Amino acid sequence: MSHKNKKYDWEIGSELPQLDEHSETKHLIIADYLKRYVEVYMANATIERLPLTVVDGFAGGGKYRAFNREETTDGSPFLILKSIQEAEALLNIGRRKPRSIDAEYHFIEKDAPHLDFLRQELHLSEFAHLLGSKIHLYNKKFDQVATDVIKRIQQRNKGMRAIFILDQYAYKDVPFSIIRNIFSSTASEVILTFNFDTLQSFLAENSTNKKALENINLSQYIDWNRLALFKEAGMWQHAIQEQLANAILKGSGANHMTLFFIKPKKGWCYWLVHLSQKFIARDVMMGLHWKHSNTSAGFEHHLGEGIFTLGYQATQTAGQITLDFGEVFDFGSKAKERCIECLSESIPRLLDNCNIQMPFSQLTDNIGSLTPASTIEIKAALQSSIDNKELMIVTKDGGTRRSANQIGPSDILRYNQKQLFF
Incomplete structure (x- = not known):
């Protein structure tokens, strides 16, 4: 999970970057979700094989120094590999006839030194034999290889099941036209990080500035009149969160979304977003949010505690000009x-x-x-x-x-x- 920050640089022979506390919990959620994904799809004991593709769009170097501990911990590539390995082992407990996860992995990293570090770690690992056959490495930006990866998913099997883990540092590196293509052409799910804090700060300077959202194909889903109205009323943060959440759901083409606010002790706040076509997938992810929220400070939900509204068209609904934004929901x-x-x-x-x-x-x-x-x-x-x-x-x-x-x-x-x- 690569970041534009020197403490997240990987270089062979140099000290590992340290993983932040909030990222440890995020990793736990992703690892748990991969295992639950396999469990749900293989719930029928007669299914012998699950073809699956896992795509890490911002792979980084694969290893970190653990938070507050003198030990090495896994980055997303090894997190993915080990989670699928554990899930397959669980499937086969007490069975004579083995069941398999036919997984293919695509690790994408635009920074060459980071990818070189990851390649070395993979060669030294128990997964070395999968390089070139089941593990594919790309020294490019995610948007440069996304189309080819989607085609590969389509060619592998009719089910076209895939999970995209897109842990971008800001909000600019994953255009939603690509995510919409993922959902329209494969049976995929997407786990995305989205730095709404930097975006809302940029938009706050001029709430009519649509360029940033046009660049990632979300501008058309924003009620710009509503933003101006709420900025005037001193409720800018609430309105932009509501509008961005709606834009992400609509722009992605997904049927379901879970949204988790992550507030590091230092640095920008961001969202952990899960997008899927089936409610059961959304339900599994939301259950993991409840499970892990109390293990790390800063995991919250701000849009409402019962049923809330996204993309609220106040300017078009007579007699409804405001929203009651509730207190922070901490799970x-x-x-x-x-x-x-x-x-x-x-x-x-x-x-x-x-x-x-x-x-x-x-x-x-x-x-x-x-x-x-x-x-x-x-x-x-x-x-x-x-x-x-x-x-x-x-x-x-x-x-x-x-x-x-x-x-x-x-x-x-x-x-x-x-x-x-x-």
């Missing part, structure tokens, strides 16, 4: 309680506004990118609504469920408030 125990409480109020209201009923799968698809909740918190909120008879959960056979934990994707959520008034 702690109190935040969990607030999230469930807010959802227990907002989900019945949503159903009432959507002609009374919808399948559970439709609910999660509709609100998946608009809440910090995972399925666990959503079902806890539904339990409250079931208990007070605001909602009924109807099965395909016409029965009802009393436990939200038993809700299936096809179960119908039906608003039941009229019965209370009766």
